[in-house]
Amino acid sequence: MSLLTRLAEVNDNDKNSGLSSFASAFGVVIPPSSAQVNNIDTYLATTLSDLAVRARLTLAEFVRCIRGQTDADGRPNKALYEVPIQHNTSRRRSYELWNRIVREGVRPKWTQSKPQTQQYRPKNYKSSSAHAAAVRRHVRKSQLEGRYLVLDDRVFEMWPEEFISPVGVVEKGADDTRMINDYSYPHGAAVNNFTDRDNFPLTILHVTLHDAFTTCVWLCLT
Numbered sequence: 001m002s003l004l005t006r007l008a009e010v011n012d013n014d015k016n017s018g019l020s021s022f023a024s025a026f027g028v029v030i031p032p033s034s035a036q037v038n039n040i041d042t043y044l045a046t047t048l049s050d051l052a053v054r055a056r057l058t059l060a061e062f063v064r065c066i067r068g069q070t071d072a073d074g075r076p077n078k079a080l081y082e083v084p085i086q087h088n089t090s091r092r093r094s095y096e097l098w099n100r101i102v103r104e105g106v107r108p109k110w111t112q113s114k115p116q117t118q119q120y121r122p123k124n125y126k127s128s129s130a131h132a133a134a135v136r137r138h139v140r141k142s143q144l145e146g147r148y149l150v151l152d153d154r155v156f157e158m159w160p161e162e163f164i165s166p167v168g169v170v171e172k173g174a175d176d177t178r179m180i181n182d183y184s185y186p187h188g189a190a191v192n193n194f195t196d197r198d199n200f201p202l203t204i205l206h207v208t209l210h211d212a213f214t215t216c217v218w219l220c221l222t
Helices: 002-024 042-055 059-067 092-104 126-130 132-145 153-157 202-212
Strands: 148-152 167-171 177-181 216-220
Touching: 002 042, 002 059, 042 059, 042 148, 042 153, 126 132, 126 167, 132 148, 132 167, 132 177, 148 153
Parallel strands: 148 216
Antiparallel strands: 167 177
16 A cells, blocks of 8 residues: 555656646646645636636646646546456456546546537535535545646636536535535436436446546636
């Protein structure tokens, strides 16, 4: 485990160095990570939004840059590694699927019914306002872990293909809450409705979904 920890630190340093170098070409300085854990790092969100606007990359290209994906190492999640494939095993197909996820991430396919742009932008549930502090903590945690790419809402002008899913909060025990990204709303026009579910290798995703899925773009709406 200590080896994996050291590898993760090396990968993080390489990723941050590459991002800083890329940003400097556009006159943007990536700030050091904030020590704040209870509130969203809005300064970082604004800085990355500035970079997105100046670089004029597609959303997919920008996410690759944030993740540190290169031609030499295209892994979206540097904490995942391929496993050797044993030819005489019933799990060969699972190994192949895993290795593909490590190399490329999970690439969801959309149904033909999906429109080019979202026709209706849903608002967050009222529970998110009632538990605003919990939402901020959750988003900040995911921001620190690299699961959420938090940006300003001005990126809508660049990436109109983005789909918004509302956020809600449910109680989890007596003194705890859990934030929910509702990908099933609005009914009939949600992200889940337009996702081709036949495309997912469910035999292994029950184990790897948490780490292998694509980075979520979380917008700071003000």
